Every structure is written in C-alpha cells, then in structure tokens.
Amino acid sequence: MIAEAGHFALVLALCVAFAQGTLPLVGAHLRVTSWIAFSRPAAIAQFLLISLAFGALMHAYVTSDFSLLNVAENSHTAKPMLYKISGVWANHEGSMVLWVLTLSTFGAAVATFGTNLPPTLRARALAVQALISVGFIAFILFTSNPFVRLVPAPINGSGLNPLLQDPGLAFHPPFLYLGYVGLSMAFSFAMAALIEGRVDATWARWVRPWTLAAWIFLTAGITLGSWWAYYELGWGGWWYWDPVENASFMPWLVATALLHSSIVVEKRDTLKGWTIFLAIVAFAFSLLGTFLVRSGILTSVHTFASDPDRGVFILALLIIYIGGAFLLFAIRGPSLRGGGLFQPISREGGLVINNLMLTVAAAAILLGTLYPLILDFAGGGKISVGPPFFNAVFIPLMLPLIAVMAMGPLLPWKRGYMTGVTKRLQTAAAIAGAVLFSTWLLHDRGSALAGLGFALAAWLFGGTLTEVAERIYLFRAPVRESLRRLGGMPRSAWGMTLAHAGLAIVVAGITASSAWKVESVQSMRPGDTVTVAGYDFTFDGARRIPGPNYQAERGTFTVHRDGTFVVVIEPELRNFPVEQRQTTEAGIHSTFFGDIYAVIGMADPTGAFITRLYFNPLVAWMWGGVMIMVAGGLVSLTDRRHRVGAPSRNSGRVNAAASAKA
C-alpha cells in the first residue's frame, strides 16, 4: 500500500512539476502576478511529493518488503540497517528517485530562501528547474519505476554488491548528487537570465551561493569516492581516471571555473556571455555523466545495470535541455554586452587564465573519456585511454594554473603590474626554490616532476599567505591594527584563502603519494617479515571473524621501524555468502608523513597468504587539504553579501580591489 502511495506521489509530482514549468514562465512573460507567484508553492509541493515517494521506497527497504522487485534485487534481511538505507540509492531506479529529490530540494530551497530575488527571475528559474524535473520524473515512471511489484514475493532478497556496503560509499552518492544536481540551479538561473536578457552584478551575486553549495558537495562527494577507492579496492591508489570518476571530475572543473568567472561578473560587469556558457556547460557535464554511466555506452566497474533503451531516453533529455540551452544562448547570448574593460595583467586577466586552464582541462578529459567511444563508432576498433594519457595532458595544464593562482589574488582589478606582484611574492618564491632544491637533493629517486609539484605547492601556499599578510598590513602597521584588519576580513576572503591553501596541501599530497609510493606484493606465511620503505611488516597470521552478513579473514601485521614498535594493522578479506562475492578492507595506519597500508588475499592449502604492503607518503595531506577547501567553501557561503538584499557594486565591505589599491 505504502509503495503504491509512493508511486502515486511521484505521478502527482510530475503533474505539479509540469504546471510549475509552464504557468510561471507564461506568467512572467505576460506579467500575470498570480501565475508568477505560483512557482513558489509549486516548488515546495513538488519537493514534498517527491519526498513522499522517496520515503515510501525507503520504508520498503527498511522493512525488507521483497514484494517490490527493486528491493528484492538489491537488499537482504541480513544486511545492516545502514546498508538497507543506502541500498535505496545503490541501484539505478532508487538513485534516480534520489536524483529528482535533490533537484526538487534545490528548487524548494530557492522558493523558501530566495526572498531577495526579483519575482520574475525567481519564477523563471523555478520554471526551468521544474522542466528538468518533468523529464527525469517521466524517465523514472516510464523506464525505471522502483515501485514495480514482484509476484510471488521471494522469501529473501539477493543482497547488495558488497563493494557498496561501506560507510564511505553509503554517503558518496547523496553528496555527489547534491553537487551534480546543485549545478542545475546555476543552469536554471542562466536560462532565466537569457530569457530576461539581463545579466548583471546582482544576478552573479544571486547565483553564486547556489554554485558554491554545489561545488562544496561535489568536492566532498568526489573525495569520498576517492577515499573509498583507496581503502576498499586495495590497490593503494586513489584515482584511476575511470570514466565514471571523470564524469564527476569534469563538472567539478567547470564549476570551479564558474565560481571564479562569476566573481568577474559581480565585481566588474564583464565576461557575461562566458559565465552563462560555463553555467550551461557545468550542468551539461552533470547530465552527460548521468548519460554515460546509465546508458552503458561506456562501461566501468561502477556502472549500473545498463540498458541502451534508457540511454536513448536520457539522450533525448540531454538534447532537449542542453541543446535547448545552447540554442537560447546562440540567440540571446550576443546581446549580453560586457561593461568593464581590463588589461591582460590584472585580476580579471588572472581569472581568465584560471578559466581557460580549467575548461581546457575539462575538455581534454572529455576527449580522453569519449575517444574510445568515438573511435569504436567510426569502426576503429576498441582501445582504452588510460592514466598515461590523462596524466600527460592534465598535469601540464595544472602546473601553470597553480603558478598563476598564487599571483592572481595579489593583482588589482583592471590593470596591474608584474613588478609589484613579483616583488611581493619574493618570499614565497624563495621558499618554493628552497623546497625545489631540497627535494632534488633528498630524493634522487623522485622525478623532476616531484620537485616541481612540491615547489608549486609551497609557492601557492606562500602566495596565499602573502595575500593575507598584504591585506592586514602585516609588519607594516602596528600588530593591533593588523589583528583588527584580520578580524575584519570578509568571509569570502577567508573562503578564498582557505580554499587556495587547502589546494596547496592537496597538491603536496598528490605529488608525494604519486612519486614515492612504495609497494610490495608477495606470498607470506605467519612469522614472515617484509620490509617496505623502512617499515618491517611481520605477518602474525590470520583468523576467521564473523561479520553481520559476511565472514572475514582478518590478517594481523605488526609493524616496526628500526626495531621500535609502530602499530598493528589488520586488513580483512570479506566473503559475502548471499552475494557470493569478496571485498578487501585494507589495513591502514595514517600518520602525518604517510600511510602504512596492508591488504591480505586468500590462503593457499599450505597456509601462505598473498599480501600487498604499501607505504603511501602524505596521503593524509590530500584528505586534510580537501577538508580545508570544503571549509573554505562553507565559510565563503556565509559571507554577508549573500544574505543582504539588493546589493550594489559599490556598497560591499573592503573588497580586494580597494585593499590592493590602498
């Protein structure tokens, strides 16, 4: 009964979304106030109805109602409660319901909190948002209905892929969807602006928090996935350039570009067409990812059970939304005239370089991801584009980006001079140089690239701190005055500082863990000792441990360094009888300098185990750095200018341009 109610709620949501997608659009055109006002209650009603449907599906999972085909295929009574809940979105149908729930959540949030928006802009944005809902709810109802009954109901379900039964992965999809779908808000605002034919500083200010929120979720979601791959797949790596990983990384790159270009629109009233373009592309990449993963057009370990018929449906949606958006852009875009002019060497110039690098990187990844598909399409046979291509293209693009990133915030708007910037960055440059040479001296094993990576990390970190020091007149004004200025720094400035410094730490972590990872694969018997990167791993043996719905073989390694005890780590090999699959749980001991990491395989009849032992340097820096970046996003989100109504370009608090000029 509850499932049928959920199904019905979804059908109603489709009707509401259709009304929300049409009436306010017409109303805004004809200036019918009641039709414009309709968008807000409709957005909230749509959200409530989809929540109802999602709740009904959740109820079926929690109570293990195997009369639903979807539950029977993806759940089991013996599964821990956390994975019964996460099972809702760990399959194609359920994850689509979560997708539209997220979509309507953003719509309802704009309807509720967007009180400072002009009514017509809000109505149009909500209408576009609802039109996206219409397509995807229809997709669920016609091709992927999770409420289909199964007669007769089986006694138990067939379980959930054990790889997905993991706390990291339980929350990875919701975060990722909040990120992907959050970009729909920037898209809807861009469409609304194109329909109105007006893009100005205030528009940029309204869009920014939504883009920022999406960016925060996307950053966290990608990192959760990467973290999961690191400890669950047991390869010691954290990024594989898998098509599905790329599908989440491309929108991130474009969203990052969009965040930066919208600042230019807000402060300098230029780069308007470009910013609208980025808003469309960011969401286009989100939809493209959905399409690639679910159509089965590219398969990877992550792929849902794929179906070309569903692929055609999503492709149709992609063509309507993105094709339609680009069409509108082609018609209306040329009328968006920018106001502010600027010299190449200026804050705007720096942000243009940022945007170019990020979009070219996204385009290169798109090329690498789609190349096998296009080649196969053209009859060129099956090939794979692996990490070598992506590393060869992506890294050279990122190096100059990071180099410029340290300088950008120190440049004034409109026109700057390199001499001023280089003079202020002397300290950062000296530190970067020292890091470069000491890396080369200390590590003959590392490549030249490793030294460069570290030097750039130090350069970015130094440059970011320099910008703060400049801002607060450190050493140039009395300490009290500097502290007062530090306290008065706008939150958006804090956000930038944290995000840039966090990235510097991430870059150091990536560099070290890629360049100096030590790995060793061997067969070990209890009592054997293997030395990896100076750590002596002694294998003490393995024992059987029962889990809630699996049997684990838990190995014990005692790790010593130079005779001193360091830690005991216990990797597991888990056997899931229902799903007839195995997963590895790496044993990891994280330290400031690196992770001691062990994986255990099956025993042979003689009692020897295949083991993989790793030392992964500075991995914790990556996770920590990302957390700092996310914190930066959150701090920036609370900036005063997102909360005050009717902003004008000159009323902001001490902005960067003013302090740089002073």
Add this chain to the structure above:
Amino acid sequence: MGRVSFILPLAGFALLAGIFFLYLNMIRTGERTINEIPSALINKPIPIFTLPPLPGQPDGGLASIDFAGKVAVVNVFASWCIPCRAEHPVIERLARMNVATVYGLNWKDNPSAALKWLAELGNPYAAIGSDASGRAGIEWGVYGVPETYVVGPDAVIRYRHVGPMTPDALDNKILPMIRNLKVDG
C-alpha cells in the same frame, strides 16, 4: 565576440549528440558491443579474487594465491564463444610444452555447458575458475572472450592477448614473454 562564437557550442553539442545517438543505435542493433573496459592492468598485480571450480572438477577453482612464484598463463574462455573453439588446440599445445602453468577462467558461462565443452575438446587447464557472474573478469579487465594473460612469478600481469590465440602469436609473443619472465624470476 562575434555571433559565430555563440553558435559554436550548439554546433559542437549537436555533433556529439548525433554520435551518441548513432552509437546507441549500433549497440541496440548489435553492430557494436559495449563490454569495453579499459585495461590499465598491464604491469599491475593481478586482482585479488577467488573463484569456485566447475562442478565436480578436482582442481579446487582459481584464486590469486595460485599465481605466487610461478609463470602462469590465464586463458579466458566460454563454451558459447566460437573463437575459443578455434584457439583451443593452440592452448593445448602451450599446456603440453610445460613452460608455464595454464589456468582457465570460465567467463559468463553455464558451468554444465562448460563441462560438456571440455569433455568434448579436452581440458588443457591446470585449474579452472568458474566466473559465472563475470565479476572476476571485470577485475581482470576482460572485455570479451577469448583473452589470454601472461602473469609473472611476482603475480604481476605482464601481457594481454585479445582475441583467439594463433600459433603465430604463441610463438612470437607468448613464449618469448614466458622465457623472459623465467630468466628474470
């Protein structure tokens, strides 16, 4: 910016959407298959996996541990696969040479059909893992049958041959690779 630069995104998107549409149609009509999984696994350790034997076989199945300390060849096969039939004598010849342990990975197959197939053609494998779900195959980076992998004594994948094994490929690729691995190991 001219008007053209505002039309470019639309044109680029239309091209891409057209390719997607035609490619999806090719998949639906069976003109193309979609089991393409990029293999970045060369020079990587073999995946950690354990597969049961085919029913009634005494070999105990196939698992990662079976690769420790010896040069091994893994032949991915299925009874429904016609090219596998064609390459079977070549795999048997390799097994008779006793230069490497030859394992079978029975991929996405019905175990009883596989047993019948082996009874008919002969069983050259030291051990066979039954991968009915195809999951272990995914871990190996298999995207079709037949495929053949050469694994070194350090349990690292060194070579992958896609498609049926030919006498030529055996003599000029697989055997030299095995010899090298034996010298190094």
